[in-house]
Amino acid sequence: MQFDLSALVRAIPALLYGASVTLRITVLSIAMGLVIGFVTGLARVWPNVVFRTISSLYIELIRGTPLLVQIFIVYFGLPALGLNLDPFIAGMMAMGINSGAYIGEIVRGGIESIAKGQMEAARSLGLTYWQAMRYVILPQSLVRILPALGNEFIALLKDSSLVSTIAIAELTRSGQIIITRTFKSFEIWSGVALFYFIMTYTISRIVKYSEKRLRYGE
């Protein structure tokens, strides 16, 4: 048994293309997840009980079911309702809706970790609840939740391999296709892993850098 480096080198262009698809679907679903997550997280702490109930229901449902099944529901299930989605769009939506629930919990935790006195001080200056959230609570929460958000982004990037099952030629699927042609499993999977690692490590560095930038008064 030996490691056929040349097989890996030949596969690099195809893997790079796959990695670009992985990156694209992950970035788009993170953006979607962030929007959903912030709305959900805020709704979880909002004084209105209807908002709180809806958002907890959403979080519990999404956390309680596998992402793979959610992807299948969006891609194979929704056509039954007359909604035929392009695989990329379906995969992105499923991932976005999924990460929205996790980000929602992260945001809620961040908001609740800020001392009660901050909200009281802001409100006693005459700021509305929303203004106090927007200018006082959320900016402080953001600094605290960055590491957790970084974890979520990394997890989502890795979980994006699941959309290979609905025929999106992202990194994992590209690897599979090359292997069916070359039978170089070990070389190609190692290459795939390396590409994932390069991407997750980059995210991790970006998050570390932002954490440093956002710290105040030290």
Added chain:
Amino acid sequence: MSRWAIEVNGLNKFFNTNHVLKNIDIRVPFGEVVSIIGASGSGKSTFLRCLNGIESIHSGEILINGVKITDKKVNINIVRQSIGMIFQNFNLFPHMTVLSNITLALQKVKRMSKAESEKVSLRLLEKVGLEEKAESYPIQLSGGQQQRVAIARALAMNPQVMMFDEPTSALDPETVNDVLDVMKELAREGMTMVVVTHEMGFAREVADRVVYIDEGRIIEDGKPEEIFYNPKNPRLRDFLGKIINV
């Protein structure tokens, strides 16, 4: 302008089944400095927090400058601009500079321009002796300095009443006087003040009136000399004995 800065009638407050404020009635005219004293757990801080609506109440009414804040139709955000609140732990916003701590509400609530709000803020920082700290962050200041910034922040909203919830309890002894000096200055200028405090010196020298709260009731209410030198209630005598010996 109403006759009273603060008027409270029949205020009752419960935490679950715990009756923490019992039938509180009090009237504070404009320009008066009232010290509220009492043991911890007596309800004095809760009472102060009810006065600007941070705590909800069970029954009774609270009027600030004639506006009934306990009325659901009243916009509490507007009333709160006329009430400055100072907290034991300062509650400065740690992610903002000292200057931004003060300009935030001026810009977002009073809709002032950036330049105008900064002018007002710097003037108030000068008043509390901290204009050179405008660009510092709260964490870089001592407790006493932070509390003075908090006072400047509250004053920026041009309040008619200032409330202080144990403003010096969390401070190092050497910075207590700087804060008390700012408060004395405010009192001299005629600000209406309600001060929950353990600083008996302040209560004696500066307050026009001292209110003793025990187990959620106002037990004595009078001039400082009556309260400190001629306390009628045995619990108050006991309380004063403990505090003054400390």
